[in-house]
Amino acid sequence: MQREPSFNSQLATLPVYVPGRPIEEVAREHGLDPATVIKVASNENPLGPSPQAVAAMQRMLASVHLYPDGSAFHLKERLAARFGLVPGNILLGNGSNEVLEMIGHAFLGPGTEVVVSQHCFAVYPIVTALFGAKLVTVPAWPDFGADIEGMLAAITPATRVLFLANPNNPTGNLVSREDISRLLAGVPAHVLLVLDEAYLEFLDDPVDCLPLLRSEVMPNLMLVRTFSKVYGLAGLRLGYGMAVPRVISGLEKTRQPFNINSVAQAGALAALEDSAHLEKTRQNNRDGLAFFHAAFHGMDLSYVKSYANFVLVRVGDGAGVFAYLQKHGVIARPMGSYGLGEWLRISVGTPAENQRCLELLKQAIAAVR
Ligand SMILES: Cc1ncc(COP(=O)(O)O)c(C=O)c1O
Numbered sequence: 001m002q003r004e005p006s007f008n009s010q011l012a013t014l015p016v017y018v019p020g021r022p023i024e025e026v027a028r029e030h031g032l033d034p035a036t037v038i039k040v041a042s043n044e045n046p047l048g049p050s051p052q053a054v055a056a057m058q059r060m061l062a063s064v065h066l067y068p069d070g071s072a073f074h075l076k077e078r079l080a081a082r083f084g085l086v087p088g089n090i091l092l093g094n095g096s097n098e099v100l101e102m103i104g105h106a107f108l109g110p111g112t113e114v115v116v117s118q119h120c121f122a123v124y125p126i127v128t129a130l131f132g133a134k135l136v137t138v139p140a141w142p143d144f145g146a147d148i149e150g151m152l153a154a155i156t157p158a159t160r161v162l163f164l165a166n167p168n169n170p171t172g173n174l175v176s177r178e179d180i181s182r183l184l185a186g187v188p189a190h191v192l193l194v195l196d197e198a199y200l201e202f203l204d205d206p207v208d209c210l211p212l213l214r215s216e217v218m219p220n221l222m223l224v225r226t227f228s229k230v231y232g233l234a235g236l237r238l239g240y241g242m243a244v245p246r247v248i249s250g251l252e253k254t255r256q257p258f259n260i261n262s263v264a265q266a267g268a269l270a271a272l273e274d275s276a277h278l279e280k281t282r283q284n285n286r287d288g289l290a291f292f293h294a295a296f297h298g299m300d301l302s303y304v305k306s307y308a309n310f311v312l313v314r315v316g317d318g319a320g321v322f323a324y325l326q327k328h329g330v331i332a333r334p335m336g337s338y339g340l341g342e343w344l345r346i347s348v349g350t351p352a353e354n355q356r357c358l359e360l361l362k363q364a365i366a367a368v369r
Pocket of ligand 1: 098
């Protein structure tokens with residue numbers, strides 16, 4: 001006789017997402033003052049949230065006894081206006097991770113396939129496995145760049161979704177303009193092309209795919225973005241997808257009624273207006289990337305030139321260096337779960353954080369060697 005409920009079979013092999021470690025937890029574990037610990041593990045905004053967003057969220061707190069507007073009318077209107085779209089083009093998620101999961105609900109199941117590039121964002125394989133679909137991973141180029149021709153060639157009649165982050169996490173590299181054009185032209189109509197643009201706002205001259213949605217010439221294109229990175233609102237959990245209204249209304253069926261809380265809606269609306277904070281964040285990131293690129297070059301360490309807000313660097317014993325840094329109050333991200341055990345991913349911090357991180361990294365590499 002069966003003694004316990006049985007799990008769905010796909011859970012047996014479901015990959016587990018390993019997040020960056022929280023400051024409080026690391027401080028407790030190593031007997032450190034949390035105020036002295038810095039986290040460069042999750043590609044958050046080191047300048048914090050927009051002060052205008054904080055004020056708007058504080059105002060909203062007095063109304064949290066009420067359910068939020070489940071349709072997030074104002075936020076969708078504002079996003080649509082900003083991008084020259086209509087609200088029916090926008091799907092909001094509890095983090096863009098939820099948008100990725102809704103794509104799974106709507107399009108994936110046993111017998112379907114998903115195409116990704118090697119070293120892709122960890123959530124794509126998780127969503128694929130969660131819905132019992134088959135993951136087809138196309139080897140990346142030696143510089144970690146996605147092989148776009150290879151990804152197109154991996155598409156079969158069973159393929160439902162192709163996920164590609166640009167810039168990519170955890171590598172930080174950028175798909176060229178030519179490769180994006182090749183992908184847009186080559187992806188067949190039965191495949192939803194999901195371009196994950198979580199880090200797009202850090203680019204000076206991003207490829208703009210929005211015209212393809214405005215004109216509805218590409219009904220199988222979905223752009224995914226987030227308030228967690230450049231907007232500094234990771235803790236609120238808010239992301240969005242943009243596609244033609246037919247795709248969005250299908251995905252909306254899979255959405256929980258109140259998935260975007262009222263504080264998040266208020267914070268996001270205010271953050272969208274704070275262009276000064278956005279520009280400060282972008283400048284800090286440009287400076288931080290230049291700092292790390294130059295430093296790693298000077299140290300003769302291999303690194304991937306980054307277009308996002310973090311840098312992937314080869315440190316040798318990634319787990320050992322991570323542990324050393326952590327013991328001394330700097331939380332970076334080990335890459336073992338991405339199959340990159342010799343590498344570490346370091347998010348751009350403030351100038352002082354970058355400096356401290358680099359000094360400690362030099363010590364760590366010497367100590368662990
Ligand atoms: C490429 C990419 N997509 C999506 C996400 C998910 O972000 P969120 O769920 O916080 O919006 C991340 C977060 O690190 C990411 O790197």
